[in-house]
Amino acid sequence: MIVLIVDDDQTNLALFSHMLKAIPDVKPVTMAEPIAALAWCASNDPDLVLVDYMMPELNGLRFIQDFRDLPGKTTIPVVMVTADIDTEVRHRALQLSANDFLTKPVNKTELRARVTNLLALRAAQRQLSTRAVWLAEEVAKATSEIVAREREAILRLSRAAEYRDPETGAHLLRLSQYSRLIAANLGMGTAEQDLLGDAAPMHDIGKVGIPDNILLKPGRLDAEEMDIMRTHAKIGADILRGSTSPLLQVAAAIALTHHEKFDGSGYPHGLKGEQIPLYGRIIAVADVFDALTSARPYKPAWEIDRAVALIRDGSGSHFDPVCVDAFFQDWSSVMAIYEKHRDEADA
Template identity: 60%
Template sequence: MNRIAIVDDSEINLTLLKHLVLKLGDCEPLLFSDSPQGLAWCAGNDPDLIIVDYMMPELDGISFIERLRAVPGHEELPILMITANDDKEVRYEALARGATDFLTKPVDTAEFRARVRNMLALRASQRRLSNRNQELAEEVRLATAEIHAREQELLFRMSRAAEFRDPETGAHIQRMAHYSALIAGRLGLDAATQELLLQAAPMHDVGKIGIPDYILLKPGRLTPEEFELMKNHARLGYELLHGSSSRILQAGAEIALAHHEKFDGSGYPQNLVGEAIPLFGRIVAVADVFDALTSERPYKKAWDLDRAALFLKVNCGSHFDPACVEAFFAAWDEALAIRERFHDEEVPLL
């Protein structure tokens, strides 16, 4: 059913136009003798066509059109102006303000029928185009979501590739990634940044792919020479990931290089101090160390939560950024829920 709003201060004209609209079939006429009232209704609704008189008190046809066109979503709505004035300047002004077509009084029935049907056909085409655009936008959204999901799975599996050569588990990279996002949230970073960190943090140790097994899998303490080789994984991870056009890989490169830096400058590989360390690196340092301490490995038992928490607090300001440690403990209950959710024997992809 096509809804046609008719705005005219003359009751006789309203009755006539209503009669002509009803004869078209499949049309519902909506009558307004008060132009401001008609404008308010048209601005708040989505009629298929508006028929408006030119000469009206308070708000004439041209002003009516101009104000309605200023309403978002009403820029293309068909408007048919009816006027007894054949002055071309009036018509030019009306067209400039947004009128779609004209009829001159007295209204010719055949001309009225033809012009109204043409404008309703125009409106139907506009709606079909709008619906198609929405369909295409949804198709693009779904395709983008699918690509994103595949990218996430690839990145997760790439992160796992390093973990397969390391005593750590897939659940570790999930826990530390979620801890990292949790800290970011408590620091006031926006949702998009939290999500980026969640996606990029699992790549923190991807450089371990390039570390020899005799070092990576050694059950005891590394010698100074072996530790120097182990430290290379930070730069190896950076070299593997940097230069990509992907924001996730760019963030992953930054994290890989910075997550072993220490707040007092005693970390590696660049001996950065304080806020010179990228924020993502400072966040991941807290998340990664906490999970490593509280996880069992072939070469060590898991620390209890109190001992691990004390380690973070004692090393706050030396190893760790105090703001990141404070943010982590501000979300302590949520961190424990993450720890409970991701067990070493269960490794969900998300």
């Protein structure tokens, strides 16, 4: 372990170095200039510092203060060596986080005992630090595995819904990416973007509870059929709610609210404005745009310009204007997603 000795007296440096060499596994590093010693510490980590109090360039108190200000040096033990018995100096050194004192002339037995004890504490501290890093890595690994399993569950549930819903897997992929894009343009962090993108494919999971004669009907639904179809939002929320998983919680909120409208005319609860969760407002824009520009059993795909006009016309009534602006903010990326994951039927 490295012990840095800072003293402007070459005799003291030689004496302390000689005393410390008797301690196993200790390497003394001597420096007569405190400013140079601080520069060395900026790129090196000693395990212990012995610093003299009375030095011409920088006294021991100022050295300790500047040393502690260096990154990563707050926990390295420091011992002040001084002939001064003034208690005020010692009190000030303690305030600056000195760990121990030695008084000149230094007794070699006392020096070795104190250095050995402080190095033992330093070794234990480093072991704890290493252990903490290892634990953090293990926690991150376990968390990553949990998130991966959650994503797999979401994907499989979404695929199950696909077997009954005329929408395609490409729709779910485009929806996820459109939603991430809107979230990014709204200034959401990467973690929130990922959460939204991973949860988005579950928006219509409730359609598994809709009878085939309604879900797969090629023509327009009558009023009674439409009422039944609209229950898919609550069914989806019922399937997903109650989980401790943040991902499934977001998916439940999306399933319940992505058909709400900004003016309060949507379903199932007629929420208005910011009463609708932001995730639901984002999905509303992405889902309607993709539904319009995709072919379905009951309609052909709309032209892009026609879909854009409908989204813009619905800003403030159907859609949150902020989300609409965020969607069109990076139109080249929207078109890149559309072209990359375009359905064959649409093409």
